[in-house]
Amino acid sequence: MGRLDSNLSLTKSTALVIIGKTHVRLTFSARPVANMLELEKIAPAVKEFAHEKADVLRGLGDQFSVANRVINDICSDVNRAHSRIEKARTSWLIADFLEPLDAAHQCPECPHPHAVIAVDGSQIAPGKHEIALCYLINTAAVVIYYGTSERPYAETKPELCYTEDKLYEDYAGRRVQIADKFLGIRRTLAESEHLEQTIREVASKDIPAVALWDGSLIRWTLESEPTDYKNRVLAQYLRVFETAREKRIPIVGYISDPGSKDFVNSLRIMLCPDEQVDCDKCGREPPRPCDAVNQLSDGVIFERRLEPGCRSALFTSRSKILGQYGEHEVQACYLNLGQEVARLEIPKWVAEDDELLNMVHAVCYDQAEKGRGYPVALSQAHERAVVTAKDKAEFFELIKHFFVKHGVRVSHSLKRISKGF
Numbered sequence: 001m002g003r004l005d006s007n008l009s010l011t012k013s014t015a016l017v018i019i020g021k022t023h024v025r026l027t028f029s030a031r032p033v034a035n036m037l038e039l040e041k042i043a044p045a046v047k048e049f050a051h052e053k054a055d056v057l058r059g060l061g062d063q064f065s066v067a068n069r070v071i072n073d074i075c076s077d078v079n080r081a082h083s084r085i086e087k088a089r090t091s092w093l094i095a096d097f098l099e100p101l102d103a104a105h106q107c108p109e110c111p112h113p114h115a116v117i118a119v120d121g122s123q124i125a126p127g128k129h130e131i132a133l134c135y136l137i138n139t140a141a142v143v144i145y146y147g148t149s150e151r152p153y154a155e156t157k158p159e160l161c162y163t164e165d166k167l168y169e170d171y172a173g174r175r176v177q178i179a180d181k182f183l184g185i186r187r188t189l190a191e192s193e194h195l196e197q198t199i200r201e202v203a204s205k206d207i208p209a210v211a212l213w214d215g216s217l218i219r220w221t222l223e224s225e226p227t228d229y230k231n232r233v234l235a236q237y238l239r240v241f242e243t244a245r246e247k248r249i250p251i252v253g254y255i256s257d258p259g260s261k262d263f264v265n266s267l268r269i270m271l272c273p274d275e276q277v278d279c280d281k282c283g284r285e286p287p288r289p290c291d292a293v294n295q296l297s298d299g300v301i302f303e304r305r306l307e308p309g310c311r312s313a314l315f316t317s318r319s320k321i322l323g324q325y326g327e328h329e330v331q332a333c334y335l336n337l338g339q340e341v342a343r344l345e346i347p348k349w350v351a352e353d354d355e356l357l358n359m360v361h362a363v364c365y366d367q368a369e370k371g372r373g374y375p376v377a378l379s380q381a382h383e384r385a386v387v388t389a390k391d392k393a394e395f396f397e398l399i400k401h402f403f404v405k406h407g408v409r410v411s412h413s414l415k416r417i418s419k420g421f
Contacts, residue, residue: 060300066292067301070267071101081270088269088277095262095298098331098351099313107309108358110366113147115202115209117249118377119195120385121187124392126167126178132399134162135183137190140384141198144377148207156384157194161186172226181221188219189236195251196240203247210250210363212378217253217330217345223321234324241328245349250356252364253330253345256374260343262317262332263298298334299341308338311361314351335364339373 074081078100085096121139136158143153161167168175169182178186195211202209219237222230244251268290269277282288302312312334322329328347335342344364350356367375387395403409 060295063293063296064301064304066271067264067267067296068305070270070293071305074270075100075102084269084277085266088279089281090265090269090277090279092265092279093262094265094269094318095315095332096266096318097263097313097315101313103313104306104310105312105361107311107365108362110146110362111208111359113145113207114359114363115146115148115150115205115207116144116363116367116375116377117195117198117202117209117211118142118214118375118381119191119198119211120214120378120381121191121194122385122387123183123187124387124395125180125183132162132403133167134160134399135166135178136160136387136395137183137187138385138387139187139190139194140381141194142377142381142384143198143202144380145205145207148205150205154380154384155194155198157190159190169229171229185219185221185233189233192237192240196243199240199244199247199249203249208359210252210360211244212252212254212364212367212375212381214378214382215253216255217251217347218317218319218322220319220321223319230321231324234321238325238328241325241347245327245347248356250346250350250360252350252360254364254375254378255343255345257340258297258299258334258343260298261296263301263315264293264296267293299343302334303336303341306334306336306341308336309365311335311344335361337365337368337373339368342368 074097082096085094088094119139119141121137123138124136126133126135138156138158140154140156145152167178169178171182176182191213195213199209199211219234222233225233241251271290271292272279272282273289274282306312314331314333316329316331325347327349330345331348331351332343332345335344342364344360346357346360350360364375367377370376371379
């Protein structure tokens with residue numbers, strides 16, 4: 001057990017947590033509250049957490065050596081690797097490769113001039129303890145021009161949703177009230193509409209452009225949804241992809257510091273000693289042969305294999321929902337930005353067009369350099385789209401103000417009142 005020495009004043013408190021020979025001094029502002037987190041009580045657990053994390057990091061070197069060996073084996077017999085990956089039965093996602101795995105494509109030059117589009121969104125969810133049932137979706141689109149006299153452009157689109165068609169969803173033959181799952185999808189669709197409009201506007205300038213979208217382009221959460229709902233959402237979602245293809249403006253799903261393991265899972269298949277890989281029926285006790293790389297992520301592998309500025313081979317995904325994407329089926333690669341590795345997801349028609357693929361590669365790297373590790377256009381879109389706790393409070397205060405002004409009775413739940421907001 002550690003002991004705690006404290007020196008309190010009216011303005012701040014300093015706590016010294018002593019665990020063995022380790023001294024950690026914590027300083028925090030004094031607050032007039034009845035209860036507060038007593039960090040000294042969890043300090044031993046934090047120390048143990050750090051020990052375990054250090055052990056994991058020490059083991060990554062060995063796992064990376066195994067991964068490199070498997071990658072070399074794949075490169076020496078590509079057809080066998082493709083066949084094993086194709087026939088494998090797993091419940092987790094697998095990535096198959098479309099280019100040599102030892103590929104490391106150097107960064108091309110950015111087109112001059114060019115434009116970068118970025119879109120992001122956020123929301124205020126409906127709350128049963130608020131004064132009225134409603135929600136808000138806020139999307140932001142940013143356009144930054146390079147090598148032209150065009151000024152940067154930013155637009156936000158906040159939408160208040162309170163009508164019946166906005167509060168309810170037709171789902172599996174029923175009329176259900178909007179919940180978090182539906183709200184997330186509606187925000188994605190609002191982002192796609194805003195992006196489509198912006199792509200059309202930028203296309204009229206007749207200069208090369210790339211459209212960045214924060215997060216994955218693969219709507220895997222729709223896989224288990226009812227067919228009518230899934231088809232309706234996908235038709236609306238993929239409309240922006242069709243517009244982008246028509247205007248030759250590539251869309252990129254940009255994933256910072258990805259934790260995906262699709263490629264690692266493919267390496268696990270190659271490590272399996274069974275002729276026919278069937279992971280769901282594997283009766284082996286851990287550690288299994290495939291566990292030799294299970295602590296790695298795709299990003300960790302390519303951070304070590306790629307020089308800054310280089311991108312990896314292109315990969316496919318076995319996500320079932322992509323079967324309904326058609327020509328917009330998503331492919332992915334990894335790009336070493338120097339400070340981190342990003343996962344770039346692009347539609348098939350971009351991946352198969354060298355000019356567009358090179359432009360995506362160059363612009364994403366250039367944007368990350370300008371943004372000190374993260375695309376500056378996406379950062380700007382996020383700043384304009386994000387809804388803070390203060391925004392949420394002011395949003396409901398505004399509703400309350402107009403309700404009172406127009407004689408609408410206002411009431412809060414007892415739970416909300418007891419929390420003091």
